[in-house]
Amino acid sequence: MKNKILFVDDDLNVRETITELLVYKDYDVRTASNGQVALEVLEYWIPDLILCDIIMPIMDGNVLHDIIKDNHSLSSIPFIFLSAKSENFLMRKCLLDGADDFLSKPFEIDELLKVIKTKIERFEKIKMAHNNLFSGNKKSFLHEINTPLNGILGFTNVLINNEVNLEDSEIQEVYECLKISAERLNRTMQNIIIYQNLKNNKLEFRVTSNSEILKIFLNVKEKLLHNYKNQKTRISFEVDTASIKINENYLHFILFELIDNAFKFSGNGKKIVIRGKCHSDEYYELIIKDFGIGFSEDELKKIGAGQQFNREQNEQQGLGLGLFLCKFIIKHTKGVFSIVSNINKGTSIKLFLPVNN
Template sequence: MSKILVIEDEFAIRENIVELLEIEDFEVLSAENGRIGFQQASEHLPDLILCDVMMPELDGYGVLSALRSNPTTATIPFIFLTAKAEHSDIRQGMGLGADDYLTKPCSAEELLEAVKTRLKKQELFEKQSQLKLDELRRSITHSLPHELRTPLNGILGNAELLLLELEDLDVDEMRKMLEDIRASGQRLNRLIINFLLYADLELIATNNQRIQALQKSSASSVDSLISEAAKEQARQFERAGDLQLKLQDSPVQMAATRLAKLVEELVNNAFKFSEPGTPVDVKSQVEKDRFILFVIDKGRGMTPEDIQQIGAHLQFERKLYEQQGSGMGLSIVKRLVDLHNGKLMIESEPNQETTVRVELPTAG
């Protein structure tokens, strides 16, 4: 049984709506002003709120603003009931996050249709969110043990050899084993960071308040940030001479740590899937209010099917190439770009050239 909260200061109207909804087998709560209504919503977490605009103590806009600022009530469907039907009033309500706007007086049929429609949409939204979370859990459950076991085996295997044969190994042999242990440890650390980051981004995508908070962050002097992140990847692949930078500075609507991660994943892929001695170009430019980043390599590339299937835990043609890694880098980039109202575009000619283009809003 769905629970509905009716916030209306006029007694007769409030009672009529309550009676109508109860006849339709809804559980109904009511409040005579906005302050009490907000308290009721916070305490009982209704499935839907019907709220008047003009009320004493706290008007409907104030109620909606308070609800959307509270994580526990931020996603409750909200329908305004009001005699104010001016376009500016409607836009104000919708701008605050209202889901619908009914003008009084409205018929019982109109009200019930609006209520049932909104509840159905909310049910669909919750099912979709749950499906995404279930898919994420399954992917992690299936992929995490295998992905972590590979570098962990490298650490354990080399450590075991060191312990068993320590007295018979020379310095160069020990150094080689320690370097392998360090490389496996770094890979394991990267995998864990990426799994946790992707899981967090998926959770953010289901929470409007967290999305809004994410989009308020920005980074300045991004040319140096991008340069440092790209150079670090070139250093790790011992390909500093292959990296070519041509960057235009601009403030970008993304936190510096997130942007650095985005660059890290794109440049890492470019080096990983191209041969030493071939160039990796990292370029940026500003067009109007968009910051555009390009990462170009001359590696094996992707087919159109590969590009369409960008998703977590997908390693393109893994059996053929046996590349290390979870294949999650582009999925992290795509989710970051989507959450910041950007665009990710990939053009690739297999074994010739791949261009990844990222567009992000500029800040300020």
């Protein structure tokens, strides 16, 4: 499998020249003209190394590097600065800020290739040694595995030890609890598998995929209302039928994660509003809105794999993977994902999903 490099530089000639060289050396290369474009690429494509100019319009290299450092799923990617400015203080600042290397333009091609090879080899060793998203967040990881597992074992023991004494209604209630615990554990493991496949570039996105969104939505709604007892009146929905260019499993995953989040972060019986309709011949518009705790602008910028906010305060379940994976899948299927949120006022997620004509 080819190693992936993201090259960020506002000079078109430099981008084309370096890209041609790296492709010739059998690297998979994506380019961006500034930091903002680079962030858009990183939403659906995770490289093994980032080469970045410093002085660029819209968003320069330093700002991009700061954002990446604060993103749990991107912070370990080797980041190499390239700059026409070669002052020692600038190089020192970049390295002290956490960059992996600094090359002054013009640089020798052999030097660039050697640095790239060395940094990627080191990154591969790190990934092999810590091939788990949650190596730095073991407490949350173990909690999300042990809690449903202990539930399964505990309820199983209840059945084994009290089978004769339990009423039929009590046995049915235990079965329901067993199912909820098993589904929670299964969801956690499936999210981890999807993320690992994402990291290893093994997720498949077929252009011929199609899903009936109303059918998938009604299936998701039924499953969620089974988990959230007596909360049927919380959901207000109006979802038109349409054929979406996304695999059924992916669309089910997206709807389940986003609507489940709306439930989790808007308690006390607050409404969840879901609206879906064809926006144009090319896109279907889906809006999921809650009136819950909301997120700050700074928190929204840091959404990434494994990123959670105020877990203890909000009694938040999950590993912080769902929203990140939803964004990734939607971007990769040529859709558009946007989120607007305000503290204590709620969150509105808008999706534009490609349709089959």
